[in-house]
Amino acid sequence: xxxxxxxxxxxxxxxxxxxxxxxxxxxxxxxxxxxxxxxxxxxxxxxxxxxxxxxxxxxxxxxxxxxxxxxxxxxxxxxxxxxxxxxxxxxxxxxxxxxxxxxxxxxxxxxxxxxxxxxxxxxxxxxxxxxxxxxxxxxxxxxxxxxxxxxxx
Amino acid sequence: xxxxxxxxxxxxxxxxxxxxxxxxxxxxxxxxxxxxxxxxxxxxxxxxxxxxxxxxxxxxxxxxxxxxxxxxxxxxxxxxxxxxxxxxxxxxxxxxxxxxxxxxxxxxxxxxxxxxxxxxxxxxxxxxxxxxxxxxxxxxxxxxxxxxxxxxx
DNA sequence: TTTTTTGCAAATACTTTGCATAACG
DNA sequence: CGTTATGCAAAGTATTTGCAAAAAA
Numbered sequence: 001x002x003x004x005x006x007x008x009x010x011x012x013x014x015x016x017x018x019x020x021x022x023x024x025x026x027x028x029x030x031x032x033x034x035x036x037x038x039x040x041x042x043x044x045x046x047x048x049x050x051x052x053x054x055x056x057x058x059x060x061x062x063x064x065x066x067x068x069x070x071x072x073x074x075x076x077x078x079x080x081x082x083x084x085x086x087x088x089x090x091x092x093x094x095x096x097x098x099x100x101x102x103x104x105x106x107x108x109x110x111x112x113x114x115x116x117x118x119x120x121x122x123x124x125x126x127x128x129x130x131x132x133x134x135x136x137x138x139x140x141x142x143x144x145x146x147x148x149x150x151x152x153x
Numbered sequence: 154x155x156x157x158x159x160x161x162x163x164x165x166x167x168x169x170x171x172x173x174x175x176x177x178x179x180x181x182x183x184x185x186x187x188x189x190x191x192x193x194x195x196x197x198x199x200x201x202x203x204x205x206x207x208x209x210x211x212x213x214x215x216x217x218x219x220x221x222x223x224x225x226x227x228x229x230x231x232x233x234x235x236x237x238x239x240x241x242x243x244x245x246x247x248x249x250x251x252x253x254x255x256x257x258x259x260x261x262x263x264x265x266x267x268x269x270x271x272x273x274x275x276x277x278x279x280x281x282x283x284x285x286x287x288x289x290x291x292x293x294x295x296x297x298x299x300x301x302x303x304x305x306x
Numbered sequence: 307t308t309t310t311t312t313g314c315a316a317a318t319a320c321t322t323t324g325c326a327t328a329a330c331g
Numbered sequence: 332c333g334t335t336a337t338g339c340a341a342a343g344t345a346t347t348t349g350c351a352a353a354a355a356a
Contacts, residue, residue: 015248029310029355042248047255047264049243050346065313070346072311073246082248083290085255085264087239089320089346090202093226095168095195095235102200102238103285111200111238114281125295128267132256133299137236140293142278146286182330182335203321218338223321225336242321242345 015042015081022079036061037072041082077106083143087111099138105146112146168195168234175232189214190225194235230259236296240264252291258299265299 019038023030040056041048048056054069076082087104092111094102101114129135172191176183193209194201201209207222229235240257245264247255254267282288 027310031311031355033312038248041246044248045266047245047247047266049245051243053246063313067314067347068312073244077246080250080289082246083250083292085240085245085247085292086257086294088244089242090204091226091241091320092200092202092238093194093206093230093235094200094238095191095197097233097236101279101282103282103288104239105286106289112285113198113200114279114285116279117281126254126267126269126293128270129254129256129295131300132265132267132295133258133297133303135256135295135297136233136259137296138293139236139238139296140279140291142282142285142288143290143292144286144288147284150286180335184330184336186337216338220322220339221337227322244345 012039012042019081022081026079028075028079033057033061033064033068034072034076036064037069038076038081041073041076047085097137099140101140101142103142103144103146105149106143107145107149110146110148114142165192165195172234175234179232181228181232186210186214186217186221187225187229189217190222191229191234194226194229200238250290252293254293254295256295256297256299258302259296260298260302263299263301267295 016035016039019035020030023034028034036057037053040053044053044056046052050066050069050073053073054064054066057064057069073082073084077084084106088109090109096113100116103112103114104110105112125135125138169188169192172188173183176187181187189210190206193206197205197209199205203219203222203226206226207217207219210217210222226235230237237259241262243262249266253269256265256267257263258265278288278291
């Protein structure tokens with residue numbers, strides 16, 4: 001999603017403020033690059049890839065390097081300022097096609113299954129889905145830090 | 154998910170039958186490699202990566218090549234015999250952290266947002282999630298063929 | 307000033323492709 | 332037997348890392 005879509009310029013400002021606060025809290029410096037990269041993702045409605053963010057940021061900062069974009073996107077994800085769609089790098093496969101959830105640990109990359117308990121109702125397909133195309137698979141992805149990683153601290 | 158988990162040996166047989174039927178229907182040959190690779194994913198509970206499937210299949214077929222594994226996983230996905238967790242190769246980012254859905258086109262890779270309509274209730278976190286770790290983000294992923302790709306035929 | 311971050315270049319994953327041979331139907 | 336699938340090797344992407352110089356606090 002993007003900010004232009006619901007026409008709120010103040011929303012961007014709000015997110016920027018949160019961004020700066022989060023940086024300070026984590027002891028990260030608020031650099032021009034970080035701000036530009038954060039804005040590029042926040043303003044885009046196309047779920048940009050690293051490469052695309054890079055191209056976009058280059059327009060105002062012709063010297064940024066692609067690896068800075070990668071590093072920054074990773075740290076923004078770590079700070080919960082943006083989310084990664086899908087997994088990082090490696091593809092993984094699942095032979096069970098019944099609707100079920102995946103808990104994805106953003107630290108170690110592990111994927112855990114969560115099956116709905118007997119009394120839980122299956123989640124309904126959102127109505128808007130029909131307009132997008134033919135839905136063949138449904139997968140609810142939860143992202144966070146798994147127990148194992150939590151205990152490593 | 155896997156088959157061992159719910160202790161159904163017959164389930165594997167059932168899936169194998171479906172696998173063979175699907176292959177014939179699509180005019181694909183039922184080769185030893187395809188069967189082994191399909192079984193490796195169906196029997197695993199660890200959402201294996203291509204590399205891991207490769208290692209596993211090598212135990213019974215020391216000559217399979219990694220590229221055959223990649224090709225086969227792709228065609229099994231195409232036949233809807235398994236699902237890919239996450240996206241293929243390229244990572245994509247989203248600056249909007251509110252729970253919303255992504256429609257992922259398995260043909261062109263495009264990602265579309267779906268926002269719940271006003272009267273739709275937000276999906277509840279499955280109860281099992283709590284045991285996995287701390288959930289920071291929720292993302293419902295729908296996979297299929299988008300309208301644009303459908304019209305290309 | 308001191309420490310973090312950047313840009314560059316090079317290295318490392320991960321995945322895909324061309325082509326001759328082998329295998330399925 | 333004709334066609335598809337495999338294995339090999341090599342190429343193509345995507346992502347990560349080491350290090351000296353530049354920038355933030």
